[in-house]
Amino acid sequence: MWDVHSDEWWMHALEGTLTGEEQRVWELHLCECTACREEWAALAQLDLVLNAAPEPPLPVNFAQNTIAKVLHAQRRRRVWTIFGSIATLFLAAVILLVAFGPALPEISRAAAAINVSRDVLFQALMRIAVQVIAAGKMFTPVALGVAAACFFFLMPNGVLATLAIVMMRKKQAAQYIEVQS
Numbered sequence: 307m308w309d310v311h312s313d314e315w316w317m318h319a320l321e322g323t324l325t326g327e328e329q330r331v332w333e334l335h336l337c338e339c340t341a342c343r344e345e346w347a348a349l350a351q352l353d354l355v356l357n358a359a360p361e362p363p364l365p366v367n368f369a370q371n372t373i374a375k376v377l378h379a380q381r382r383r384r385v386w387t388i389f390g391s392i393a394t395l396f397l398a399a400v401i402l403l404v405a406f407g408p409a410l411p412e413i414s415r416a417a418a419a420i421n422v423s424r425d426v427l428f429q430a431l432m433r434i435a436v437q438v439i440a441a442g443k444m445f446t447p448v449a450l451g452v453a454a455a456c457f458f459f460l461m462p463n464g465v466l467a468t469l470a471i472v473m474m475r476k477k478q479a480a481q482y483i484e485v486q487s
């Protein structure tokens with residue numbers, strides 16, 4: 307009828323959730339079965355010891371401190387996400403500037419814009435790199451990848467722009483010398 311040696315039975319017996327009839331069966335069985343009697347006595351002793359042991363003391367304001375820490379971490383994560391979005395938007399703006407820069411009527415101004423944007427981009431790239439190292443966050447590698455791609459994309463343009471400026475200056479100087487002589 308009942309399996310008094312099953313885990314389920316022992317769980318109910320330990321939790322005191324046996325029915326009245328089951329309880330009678332259990333007490334009868336404990337009188338007859340030495341193995342169960344000994345284990346039951348040992349468990350009763352263990353239960354006494356566990357109940358007598360003092361609960362580990364929690365630090366004062368434990369709950370408040372934990373909540374504050376979690377909130378602080380969430381806030382910091384939000385700030386980093388915003389920073390990543392701004393950096394990505396900034397880099398996109400720089401790409402657009404560079405892409406449409408050469409179309410400007412004055413080549414020298416476009417070249418200067420490219421050079422300036424390259425410097426700004428490089429500074430932004432370095433700043434992002436430092437922030438990534440400092441923060442160790444997951445979203446920033448994306449921004450860093452975009453920044454790196456932009457930087458390598460801009461590098462030849464910057465070099466070409468510098469060459470153009472140098473050539474134009476040389477031409478102007480040659481014209482100036484021609485006029486002088």
Ligand SMILES: [Zn+2]
Pocket residue numbers: 310311335339340341342343
């Ligand atoms: Zn037994």
